[in-house]
Amino acid sequence: MSDYIILCDFDGTITLQDTCVPILEQFAVGDWEKYDKLLSEGLINLYECMQKQFGMIQANIPSIISSMGSIPIRPGFADFISSCLSQKINVIIVSAGLDFVIRSVLLQNNLDLPVVAAKVKDKRFQLEFPSLHYPDSIDFKVDQVKYYQTQQKKVIFIGDGNSDLQGAMQADLVFAVKNSFLNSHFKNGFSSFLDLEKILMSLNN
Ligand SMILES: [Mg+2]
Numbered sequence: 001m002s003d004y005i006i007l008c009d010f011d012g013t014i015t016l017q018d019t020c021v022p023i024l025e026q027f028a029v030g031d032w033e034k035y036d037k038l039l040s041e042g043l044i045n046l047y048e049c050m051q052k053q054f055g056m057i058q059a060n061i062p063s064i065i066s067s068m069g070s071i072p073i074r075p076g077f078a079d080f081i082s083s084c085l086s087q088k089i090n091v092i093i094v095s096a097g098l099d100f101v102i103r104s105v106l107l108q109n110n111l112d113l114p115v116v117a118a119k120v121k122d123k124r125f126q127l128e129f130p131s132l133h134y135p136d137s138i139d140f141k142v143d144q145v146k147y148y149q150t151q152q153k154k155v156i157f158i159g160d161g162n163s164d165l166q167g168a169m170q171a172d173l174v175f176a177v178k179n180s181f182l183n184s185h186f187k188n189g190f191s192s193f194l195d196l197e198k199i200l201m202s203l204n205n
Contacts, residue, residue: 002089004203005148007141007167009159010095010102010117013177016072019101020053023064028056039162046096046139046163047129050118054098054125061100061120071105076193078109083197092116094141096163098127116144141167158196175199 011018024032032053039049057064084091095102095117102115118127130140137143145155145167157164157171160180168174168186175196176182178189190196 002087003152003154004089004156005153006084006089006091006156006158007094007144007148007171008091008157009141009161009164010093010105010115011097012160012180013158013164014073014077014093015105016074019068019071019105020097023057023068023101024053026067027059027064028053029058030056032056050096051127054118054120054127057125060123065100065104068101068104070108073105073109074193076195076197078111080193080197080200081111081113083200087200089200090114092144094144094167096141116140138166139163142170145170 008014011020035044035049035052038044039046044052081091091113093102093113093115095115097117099115099117099119102117106113106115116130118129120126121128130144132140132143133147134143137146141164145157148155149170149172154172155170156173156175157168158175159168159182160177162181164176164182165185168176168182173188174182174186175188175190176186178191180189183189
């Protein structure tokens with residue numbers, strides 16, 4: 001088993017576009033965008049924002065999945081995963097999106113990876129968030145990083161957005177999607193997973 005583990009964001013990192021916004025645009029009833037503003041102003045946290053926004057959805061899961069169509073993923077991701085697995089590096093998706101959306105996109109691409117993300121509990125879209133190993137963790141992304149570090153792993157964090165910042169700050173090595181919010185904090189930028197695959201090979205050798 002490798003000393004490394006990879007924690008990878010989903011929306012905007014594995015996918016090229018955010019998958020939640022089109023779902024909210026189509027199925028949320030009410031002003032869901034105001035919660036993004038409250039989140040960016042620090043008036044609510046990520047959990048409150050997600051619960052408020054997804055709680056406005058008036059649709060069932062099968063109709064949401066069938067509305068999604070085919071979601072393009074970033075070039076090289078499938079080969080990157082094969083290469084990680086052949087080097088015995090586990091890859092875990094940590095996402096502030098929804099578990100069922102992520103699994104459906106993975107299935108479209110014949111991929112099967114562990115996912116740490118919110119699950120929908122009932123028809124009113126009440127969410128169940130991943131439980132924390134450390135109650136003082138600001139969010140579940142940083143909590144996952146800390147957890148694997150205590151398992152003696154070096155954590156590589158890959159992401160793009162605001163919700164990745166805490167996790168990335170705690171990680172041992174960070175790669176950020178080029179020109180993203182996270183890239184303004186961490187200089188290792190990438191556009192294609194093919195670039196990351198090369199770096200990974202050099203780390204493990
Ligand atoms: Mg993202």
